[in-house]
Amino acid sequence: MSSQEDFFHPVIELPETTRKARYDRLVGLDAVKRQLRKEAILLSDPERLHTWARRHHPEADPAALQLFADRAPLFVFAGDVGSGKSALAESFGCDLSEQLDLPVYLYRLKLATRGSGLVGEMTALISDAFSFLYSEGRRARNARGVSSVLILVVDEADALVQSREAQQMHHEDRAGVDAFLAGVDSLAGARLPVLVVLCTNRVGALDPAVMRRAAATFTFARPDSEQRRAVLAQALHGISVRADTLDKLVELTGPTVDRPGYTFSDLTQRLIPAAVLQAFPDGPVRDEHLLTLANELAPSPVFTEGA
Ligand SMILES: Nc1ncnc2c1ncn2[C@@H]1O[C@H](COP(=O)(O)OP(=O)(O)OP(=O)(O)O)[C@@H](O)[C@H]1O
Ligand SMILES: [Mg+2]
Helix, strand or coil, rough: CHHHHHCCCCCECCCCHHHHHHHHCCCCCCHHHHHHHHHHHHHHHHHHHHHHHHHHHCCCCCCCHHHHHHCCCCEEEEEEECCCHHHHCHHHHHHHHHHCCEEEEEEECCHHHHHCCCCHHHHHHHHHHHHHHHHHHHHHCCCCCCCCCCEEEEEHHHCECCCCCCCCCCCHHHHHHHHHHHHHHHCCCCCCCCEEEECHHHHHHCHHHHHHHCEEEEECCCCCCHHHHHHHEEECCCCCCCHHHHHHHHHHHCCCCCCCCCHHHHHCCCCCHHHHHHCCCCCCCCCCHHHHHHHCCCCCCCCCCCC
């Protein structure tokens, strides 16, 4: 029998200052954040839906409620590299915690256990992880309602839940998909405060059976000019750059005929840090540093399916 440390990274209790700040700093995801908040609130605490129905549909218990509650508590975050999937998956629990006024526990599945040898090992770990969450979820829900919410993040999930149709797929991996599906199904309709978020670059490679179960799929993309401006302005806060420099940076980091635009992470983890590094230790970050770097740095290549 495996123990919790075998399949989860250390559990994090939310809200937590760093992650809350990260959530707030995510630009251009307001619509996603809003929908995610509603879905997460209702999946964690379905009683709220009944309260809503009693108020707005007092004539009868609408059939729609049952359908809504029977869905699997699974969200798929899909899309381009460096676009905030992991950052949002690991931080939206802070918002949820505030909304529900409850602690939220963040569990991150260790996929590194993958391929570590023994046949059946990954499958067993996935099953154990879900059984663990199921029993913790039951403890978090009692007669008086919900006392905490558990979020499981399965990051870089492509390998785990790749289409079962994929030709080269190893038998062991197929068993992994099946274990994941069984785990998600065990939560569907169980009305437990357990949410599962799956992050992937390769939405096309995900098993259709996994996609079908998702309560919601969110797609993440590269920033448009307005979003690049917002991220740059935020990142350059406290460093005085000219207004026209910001305009030029927004333009330079956009798509051209022969390359895509910068990703969010190209801006936050490459361009700005590179400018700081260049300036250090002799002087301040100058507009010229930023402009030269934006001219030189190549954006991350677009992730292509099947690569
Ligand atoms: N919407 C955003 N607004 C502001 N910063 C962002 C946004 N998206 C990403 N970033 C920045 O990029 C960093 C990397 O993002 P993240 O790790 O969430 O990307 P990802 O979508 O998971 O990418 P990958 O597919 O490569 O795992 C974040 O820590 C943050 O600094
Ligand atoms: Mg990621």
